[in-house]
Amino acid sequence: MTKPADTHTSIKVPAFRLEDSALLSAESRQAIKCYRDYLCQQISAATTVPSDPAAVRHQAQQRFVQGPVYASLIARYAATSTTETLAGVNCEVFLPTAGISPANTNRVLINLHGGSFENGTHTNGVLESLPVAALGKIKVISIDYRKAPEHRFPAATDDVEAVYSALLADYKPQQIGIYGASAGAELTAQTLVRLQQRKLPLPMAIGLLASGATRFDLGDSVTIGDALVQASLGLGIKEDIIPRYYQGVDLNSPEATPAQSSTLLEAFPTTFLASSTRDFALSQTVTTHRHLLKLGVPAELHIWEGLDHVFHYNPDLPETDELHREVVRFFDQYLK
Numbered sequence: 001m002t003k004p005a006d007t008h009t010s011i012k013v014p015a016f017r018l019e020d021s022a023l024l025s026a027e028s029r030q031a032i033k034c035y036r037d038y039l040c041q042q043i044s045a046a047t048t049v050p051s052d053p054a055a056v057r058h059q060a061q062q063r064f065v066q067g068p069v070y071a072s073l074i075a076r077y078a079a080t081s082t083t084e085t086l087a088g089v090n091c092e093v094f095l096p097t098a099g100i101s102p103a104n105t106n107r108v109l110i111n112l113h114g115g116s117f118e119n120g121t122h123t124n125g126v127l128e129s130l131p132v133a134a135l136g137k138i139k140v141i142s143i144d145y146r147k148a149p150e151h152r153f154p155a156a157t158d159d160v161e162a163v164y165s166a167l168l169a170d171y172k173p174q175q176i177g178i179y180g181a182s183a184g185a186e187l188t189a190q191t192l193v194r195l196q197q198r199k200l201p202l203p204m205a206i207g208l209l210a211s212g213a214t215r216f217d218l219g220d221s222v223t224i225g226d227a228l229v230q231a232s233l234g235l236g237i238k239e240d241i242i243p244r245y246y247q248g249v250d251l252n253s254p255e256a257t258p259a260q261s262s263t264l265l266e267a268f269p270t271t272f273l274a275s276s277t278r279d280f281a282l283s284q285t286v287t288t289h290r291h292l293l294k295l296g297v298p299a300e301l302h303i304w305e306g307l308d309h310v311f312h313y314n315p316d317l318p319e320t321d322e323l324h325r326e327v328v329r330f331f332d333q334y335l336k
Contacts, residue, residue: 018228021277021306031316032307036232038069053149057121064123073127073315077134081126087162090144092125094133101137107175107335108167109133110203111142112160112191114182114210114310117245118148127313128181128209131321136328141167145187148245154255156245160191165200174336179207179272179327181310182281183243189213189258189288192268197255205334207272207327210310211281212288213258213265215251217242219287225280225309232308259291266295272330273299274323276307302326 020029045063050056064070078097083090109132113125125142133140143163145156160178167176180188185208195202216222246256254261258268271292275285285301292299304311304319312320 018231024306025318028306028318031314031318034316035069035314038067042067053118053147057119060119061122064126069313069315070126073130076315076321077131079130079134081130086141087166089159089163091163092122092129092142092144094129094140094142096134096137098134098137100139103332104136104138106171107138107177107331108171109136109138109140109331110160110164110167110176110178111140112145112156112178112180112184112187113142114180114184115147117153117156117183117187117243120183121147124181124184124310124313127315128179128184131315131324132179132327135324136332138328138331148243148247151245153246153249154190154194156187157190157194157255160187161194161198161200164191164195164203168201172336173201174204176203177205177207177331177335178203179209179331181209181312182211183245185209185211185281185285186213186216189268190255193254193258193261193264196264196267202267202269204336205270205272205331206268207274207330208285208288209272209274209312209323209327210276210279210285212273212284213268213291214284214287215257215259216281216284217251219283221280221282221284225278225282228278228308229280259288262291262295265291266297268292268297270334271297271299272302272327274302274304274326276304276309276311278307279309279311281309300330 079094081092081094084093111129113120113128115124121144129140129142145159178188188206249256251257252260254264259265273285273289275282289299289301312323314320
């Protein structure tokens with residue numbers, strides 16, 4: 001057989017039109033369209049951005065609570081929230097309106113929200129925590145960890161460690177679960193490394209949604225996802241894929257990228273992983289799952305068809321409710 005003359009490791013893909021997946025229901029496709037329109041409106045509304053990062057987050061929170069996504073969320077899921085300070089760290093605590101179930105009286109979930117380590121305060125944390133609290137009838141604490149540009153790695157890990165250590169006074173580690181999406185998934189994995197380094201007991205189970213424990217700036221889905229985001233929202237992600245939070249950090253260190261150490265990764269508790277076929281962090285999610293299984297760590301992988309990064313931020317999408325219910329089922333199964 002003649003060896004191909006072209007030995008390049010890259011290929012050029014011709015331009016093509018990508019329709020919404022035909023495997024999605026009509027309801028899902030309509031929800032996707034409405035949510036894209038909403039995101040485009042939010043991007044347009046953010047043309048005048050305050051110079052103060054705290055003011056930027058406050059502005060985003062105000063737009064969120066006054067917008068249709070929040071209205072749909074609270075109409076679907078019955079839970080209340082209060083702000084509390086734990087170990088000197090600001091947190092938002094979510095409780096189901098129907099009350100905590102007897103089985104969950106001594107259980108608690110910690111949420112580490114997404115937002116590129118720069119935003120998500122009282123926005124993404126609400127989207128990730130409120131449905132789980134309502135559906136699971138369980139207490140969820142969303143940590144408002146320190147963010148860039150005011151702070152740098154490992155400030156967020158420090159905050160999560162402080163809150164987790166404080167909760168150990170009231171809960172056994174077997175009664176605690178930690179989960180997060182996107183940057184929050186990375187932070188969840190980084191927290192597991194920190195707890196091992198501090199010789200603290202690990203939580204019973206964790207959830208990594210829309211990212212994982214590998215290098216977040218590498219993989220097929222980063223390139224493919226960048227093209228998809230540019231096409232749908234007019235934003236590029238690849239050039240800014242490394243958040244300011246990691247400025248000056250060695251991304252090959254296990255503290256930043258836990259999968260760099262098999263010894264640390266094999267000590268992880270049972271793990272729930274979720275992503276979607278158009279998620280720019282799909283590569284991180286599936287690669288983390290493969291690493292965990294090779295090391296003997298029990299891990300579940302759930303992939304949804306035709307959906308974008310953190311698709312569960314869209315409460316009108318039927319698959320969003322599916323994901324939240326799977327998260328609830330997972331922690332109910334593994335927490336003691």
